[in-house]
Amino acid sequence: MTQSRPIAPGVPLPTLQPRPAPLRGDLTGCPWHDVKEKLREVGLRPTRQRMALGWILFAKGDRHVTAEMLFEEATHAKVPVSLATVYNTLHQFTEVGLLRQVAVDGSKAYFDTNNTEHHHFFIEDQNDLMDIPASDVVVGKPPIPPEGYEIARIDVVVRLRRKQG
Amino acid sequence: MTQSRPIAPGVPLPTLQPRPAPLRGDLTGCPWHDVKEKLREVGLRPTRQRMALGWILFAKGDRHVTAEMLFEEATHAKVPVSLATVYNTLHQFTEVGLLRQVAVDGSKAYFDTNNTEHHHFFIEDQNDLMDIPASDVVVGKPPIPPEGYEIARIDVVVRLRRKQG
DNA sequence: TTAGATGCAAATGGTTTGCATGCGT
DNA sequence: ACGCATGCAAACCATTTGCATCTAA
Numbered sequence: 001m002t003q004s005r006p007i008a009p010g011v012p013l014p015t016l017q018p019r020p021a022p023l024r025g026d027l028t029g030c031p032w033h034d035v036k037e038k039l040r041e042v043g044l045r046p047t048r049q050r051m052a053l054g055w056i057l058f059a060k061g062d063r064h065v066t067a068e069m070l071f072e073e074a075t076h077a078k079v080p081v082s083l084a085t086v087y088n089t090l091h092q093f094t095e096v097g098l099l100r101q102v103a104v105d106g107s108k109a110y111f112d113t114n115n116t117e118h119h120h121f122f123i124e125d126q127n128d129l130m131d132i133p134a135s136d137v138v139v140g141k142p143p144i145p146p147e148g149y150e151i152a153r154i155d156v157v158v159r160l161r162r163k164q165g
Numbered sequence: 166m167t168q169s170r171p172i173a174p175g176v177p178l179p180t181l182q183p184r185p186a187p188l189r190g191d192l193t194g195c196p197w198h199d200v201k202e203k204l205r206e207v208g209l210r211p212t213r214q215r216m217a218l219g220w221i222l223f224a225k226g227d228r229h230v231t232a233e234m235l236f237e238e239a240t241h242a243k244v245p246v247s248l249a250t251v252y253n254t255l256h257q258f259t260e261v262g263l264l265r266q267v268a269v270d271g272s273k274a275y276f277d278t279n280n281t282e283h284h285h286f287f288i289e290d291q292n293d294l295m296d297i298p299a300s301d302v303v304v305g306k307p308p309i310p311p312e313g314y315e316i317a318r319i320d321v322v323v324r325l326r327r328k329q330g
Numbered sequence: 331t332t333a334g335a336t337g338c339a340a341a342t343g344g345t346t347t348g349c350a351t352g353c354g355t
Numbered sequence: 356a357c358g359c360a361t362g363c364a365a366a367c368c369a370t371t372t373g374c375a376t377c378t379a380a
Contacts, residue, residue: 045354083345085361105267132308137304141302149288150328157268210379249372
């Protein structure tokens, strides 16, 4: 990461009208249509590459990806996408709350498709991220922020190392 | 940050003999001698630039610095140091437990002179870090790591934003 | 004397940007 | 058609590295 782009705080929920009820009839279970709808809901035009990236990201359940990983997957999937677009898309998705950027400090930026309240294990030797069930880490009493500030988010990263290296 | 260097886990304490008793007589309170001793204790040769950087870092109480900040301070203090040496020194200090690298994900790496158990506020707009008193955030029950792994460290970053931007 | 430190500049590598071209609405 | 999206390549910037020169022990 090179420039300081604030990690999307909380969830700056959709600017567009949230569908009143998610009754999707026969579209249910069709990832492709789900992605299209997801994009519409947040006001992003469902272009070919956004659809493809969204499909890769959200079809397989919770994931932690770097730009490079996503780019590679897209390429393998024969989806023509440039790395710049992958970066753009990841950031746009993050801005609208579809993704969450995880601060592990490593050299790369990680994006998490799970935008619910939860924290992470980080395996240092492998640069590998995994979710910790929300129930498993309890942040006791949140600290009182200084005057004029409020808590945007609390990140907990539990760093793991191999037992007795 | 460009390459993935694992954040120094726990505190890989000194390789050298820890002084049996810190009875320092008239040296007490002299930051310069303290730094020299600190370096000796961890087995680092007290060179001119390490002394100077150590003095800048540790004389003023708890601090959070980036390589650039430390470099600038040293330069202002008329201490001839190259940026590369600042990086080297920061990492060496971190390896021996004199510093602690903080993962805020930002574009830069932060180093904290407070290596005791504590967590951080991070003010997103200002890229500013501050300590949270250890008592103020309670990580309830630490999560159970996967088989074969143990917890190296738990990092908690409380991200702050200005109230009602 | 000599292993370890330092400085400089060049290389690295993730990420961003500028601008011409493409595509969804 | 209009304007956002995309691709490419160059720019960026924090950090690292190679190597020749110094310096603490």
